Amino acid sequence: MFSDTMKAIEIATPGDADGLRITGRPVPVPGHDQILIKIAYAGVNRPDVLQRQGSYAPPPGASDLPGLEASGEVVGVGAGVTRWRKGDKVAALLPGGGYAEYAVCNADHALAIPGGLSLREAACLPETAFTVWSNVVTRGDLQAGERFLVHGGTSGIGMMAIQVARALGARVWATAGSDEKCAAVTGIGATAINYRKEDFVEKMAAEGGANLILDMVGGSYIPRNIKVLANDGRLVMIAFLEGPKAELNFAQIMVKRLTVTGSTLRPQSDAAKAGIAQALRDRLWPLIESGAVKVTIDSEFALKDAADAHRRMEGSGHIGKIVLKVSGD
Structure with a gap:
């Protein structure tokens, strides 16, 4: 007792x-x-x-x-x-x-x-698994062979998302802010993008754009995410470390038939x-x-x-x- x-x-x-x-x-x-x-x-x-x-x-x-x-x-x-x-x-x-x-x-x-x-x-x-599965697999509908970009690749959610996506057969890119962090995401199967040295928009555009992006940054990343999504791409927002507001050109969303969505877990x-x-x-x-x-x-x-x-x-x-x-x- x-x-x-x-x-x-x-x-x-x-x-x-x-x-x-x-x-x-x-x-x-x-x-x-x-x-x-x-x-x-x-x-x-x-x-x-x-x-x-x-x-x-x-x-x-x-x-x-x-x-x-x-x-x-x-x-x-x-x-x-x-x-x-x-x-x-x-x-x-x-x-x-x-x-x-x-x-x-x-x-x-x-x-x-x-x-x-x-x-x-x-x-x-639990928190990472519930969040990643519901947003990447269910809401984001990630498919084998697709190009998946996750921001904050060395966070708990980022590292879970990379591995889940790889296990489902997707190609994965992840942003990180140091050589050590880039090595960590590379070690679990992602192509690293050091956001302090490289532009993720340029890197992903060279690959044909992203089919799915999982973003925890928000702010200035939001219009850049929209720009780099491929036709019929999906942007899933789960946090806003840079803030929830941005100016968007919605014509890009219409022309490329994009889906912009997001969720929070706790209030569900x-x-x-x-x-x-x-x-x-x-x-x-x-x-x-x-x-x-x-x-x-x-x-x-x-x-x-x-x-x-x-x-x-x-x-x-x-x-x-x-x-x-x-x-x-």
């Missing part, structure tokens, strides 16, 4: 990383269709930073604690749950609350740990997330278990050092995922 209180990291003061503070909270109680997870590791993601800064509020009913993905052991099941039993090891997409010793989530948003992966590696999967319905989870079980988890898609971990921090983990992410020097160790394997 576990205590009714737990350690957690809360956003005591919205703003910089110093606003994160360790605190005590009641252990959450799983409701109908929910499970309670004793967290081993929690993934750190850009939305956590945005929430800490005060620009990404949790949806109604979600925990105010940051943390959108975690791995651990099921220690409680709510009414109506048949998929999981106490003692099962899972990786879970959370609505919030991952920076804590315990968290609850919808039972259908948890997945078994892929064979061969540790809990540490598994904690890096439980049913929508459950559908993505099923697709991951059916199609992505086998790719992970075969070794075609791997997890790259940049760094690990103790739960109490979450502020340092955020500083690492904000410095943009990371290659792959940043994780918090809560209780370990």
Whole structure:
């Protein structure tokens, strides 16, 4: 039996990383269709930073604690749950609350740990896997043989997107901002474009343009993305590090028959997330278990050092995922 209180990291003061503070909270109680997870590791993601800064509020009913993905052991099941039993090891997409010793989530948003992966590696999967699969495969409709460009190639999402696209038979290009990062994306099968030295528009135009672009930058990249898309190309937006506004010539969209779309994951319905989870079980988890898609971990921090983990992410020097160790394997 576990205590009714737990350690957690809360956003005591919205703003910089110093606003994160360790605190005590009641252990959450799983409701109908929910499970309670004793967290081993929690993934750190850009939305956590945005929430800490005060620009990404949790949806109604979600925990105010940051943390959108975690791995651990099921220690409680709510009414109506048949998929999981106490003692099962899972990786879970959370609505919030991952920076804590315990968290609850919808039972259908948890997945078994892929064979061969540790809990540490598994904690890096849910947020990135849900995001990449729903945007690159489902929304972006990536097909074998197509030319796929991903911006931010060494982010957790970027590295997942490169590997998924390669496994599906696409040709992949990725932008990165240093020789080290370019080497990292080359190592997992992408052609690197160093955006500090090269123009991705020129590079992709020489290849015939991109069929699909996954963009997390926004701002000045938006019109450049439109310019370099091939006929019937698709642009999928998932974040706006440079901001969400740009001036566009919509004639280019009409003439080339382009599709411009995007999504955010956290506000989607439980049913929508459950559908993505099923697709991951059916199609992505086998790719992970075969070794075609791997997890790259940049760094690990103790739960109490979450502020340092955020500083690492904000410095943009990371290659792959940043994780918090809560209780370990």
